Amino acid sequence: MTVLRTASIGAPRVRAASGGPPRAGGASRSGGDVLIVRIASWADIPKAHPENVMAPVKLGTAVSLMELGGHRVTLIDGETHAYTREDVLRAFRTGRPDIVILHGITTAVPTVKELGQAARDLLPGALIVASGQHATARPGDFFKEPGVFDACAQYEYEEALAELVDARAAGAPLSTVTGLSLPGASPGEAVSTGPRPLREDLDHLPFPKHALFMRPEYTVFHPTDVVRRRQWGFLMSSRGCPYPCLYCSPTLRNSYGRKMRYRSVENVGEEVALLERLGATVLHFKDDIFTMDKERTHALCDELIRRKVKLSWTVQTRADCVDDALLKHMRAAGCCTVSMGIESGSPRILEVLRKKETVEDAIIAADSARRAGLFLVNFYLLANPTETLAEMEATLDLAKRLDPDLLQVGFFTPYPG
Numbered sequence: 001m002t003v004l005r006t007a008s009i010g011a012p013r014v015r016a017a018s019g020g021p022p023r024a025g026g027a028s029r030s031g032g033d034v035l036i037v038r039i040a041s042w043a044d045i046p047k048a049h050p051e052n053v054m055a056p057v058k059l060g061t062a063v064s065l066m067e068l069g070g071h072r073v074t075l076i077d078g079e080t081h082a083y084t085r086e087d088v089l090r091a092f093r094t095g096r097p098d099i100v101i102l103h104g105i106t107t108a109v110p111t112v113k114e115l116g117q118a119a120r121d122l123l124p125g126a127l128i129v130a131s132g133q134h135a136t137a138r139p140g141d142f143f144k145e146p147g148v149f150d151a152c153a154q155y156e157y158e159e160a161l162a163e164l165v166d167a168r169a170a171g172a173p174l175s176t177v178t179g180l181s182l183p184g185a186s187p188g189e190a191v192s193t194g195p196r197p198l199r200e201d202l203d204h205l206p207f208p209k210h211a212l213f214m215r216p217e218y219t220v221f222h223p224t225d226v227v228r229r230r231q232w233g234f235l236m237s238s239r240g241c242p243y244p245c246l247y248c249s250p251t252l253r254n255s256y257g258r259k260m261r262y263r264s265v266e267n268v269g270e271e272v273a274l275l276e277r278l279g280a281t282v283l284h285f286k287d288d289i290f291t292m293d294k295e296r297t298h299a300l301c302d303e304l305i306r307r308k309v310k311l312s313w314t315v316q317t318r319a320d321c322v323d324d325a326l327l328k329h330m331r332a333a334g335c336c337t338v339s340m341g342i343e344s345g346s347p348r349i350l351e352v353l354r355k356k357e358t359v360e361d362a363i364i365a366a367d368s369a370r371r372a373g374l375f376l377v378n379f380y381l382l383a384n385p386t387e388t389l390a391e392m393e394a395t396l397d398l399a400k401r402l403d404p405d406l407l408q409v410g411f412f413t414p415y416p417g
Contacts, residue, residue, distance in 0.1 A: 035097035060208025065162035080217035139181035233280030301333035319365035327372035345398030
């Protein structure tokens with residue numbers, strides 16, 4: 001178990017004028033203790049093979065917002081290390097938090113609910129909150145046992161969680177915080193406090209609490225050109241994805257909403273500089289489509305070159321959102337690896353998946369990545385709806401043609417949301 005303790009800033013939320021790292025200011029006020037537990041997706045399943053373990057940057061942003069509100073926050077990240085139920089119960093007993101936030105996806109729901117009940121038994125006066133994919137898709141599942149969970153935080157939950165903590169400290173009703181679901185009158189009923197508009201001005205948000213994540217457990221299994229010890233840093237320069245892909249869950253993507261929203265390149269440059277100071281040696285941009293706006297991507301590359309950033313970095317994008325000039329510019333700015341979801345070598349299956357991309361797009365993009373000197377990672381899906389064996393073989397043939405440095409294969413599996 002990895003337990004990460006943050007210090008209380010003890011000040012109202014104030015942001016640097018640039019929208020960069022937050023700074024303290026003003027009079028302090030009592031905030032109370034918050035415990036956040038990210039429960040591993042494999043919590044109840046033996047872990048049989050290595051997986052990417054990416055820092056939870058949105059939870060890191062929530063921590064920064066809470067600290068700016070004067071709250072003390074502890075984060076237990078179960079994704080970084082195997083942990084036991086007793087480890088978390090010990091944190092409940094010794095920390096005596098005022099607020100417990102349990103974060104997990106659908107596969108972790110049994111563990112989330114078990115720990116929620118344990119928290120209620122050990123901390124009868126605490127506020128207990130679920131967040132993450134399942135809390136967004138099916139909040140009522142957390143309210144089937146009355147009196148356990150007080151709220152579910154949904155969608156882009158960073159500010160909702162911070163405002164929930166503020167409301168608790170101020171004695172205000174949770175119904176005043178948008179972006180939550182609260183228990184209804186009957187078991188399993190969820191009552192929304194109203195949708196929270198997606199933030200347009202992303203520069204307004206503080207940077208995630210990156211110091212929590214400068215740990216070797218956070219890693220991405222991507223080929224890189226880094227020859228020294230790798231310390232991954234994680235950030236997002238944009239949010240949103242306009243594509244309707246059938247296999248992609250809007251509650252599991254790195255960001256929400258169809259509309260693309262961008263941070264300024266200056267703001268991103270400041271965060272990159274912070275990560276470099278903290279000891280990161282390679283960065284992973286968690287943007288769903290890093291190169292969606294090619295002109296803006298060129299501008300970001302110019303900013304990183306201007307700052308003389310020495311870090312290597314990796315991205316994920318779509319095959320139809322790159323070209324030779326862009327990939328070469330990215331390479332010059334430090335990019336070493338580009339990941340693309342190819343999914344299938346069958347034009348019919350690409351239509352079924354609503355990918356809005358062609359096999360030819362994949363071939364052109366892979367060749368461009370090679371010419372730019374980038375490592376190439378490809379993602380594929382098998383067992384897609386109506387897929388035949390011949391169509392799976394077409395995917396294998398395409399993978400051989402593209403010859404990526406790393407290939408990851410998933411199986412089409414329906415989940416809530």
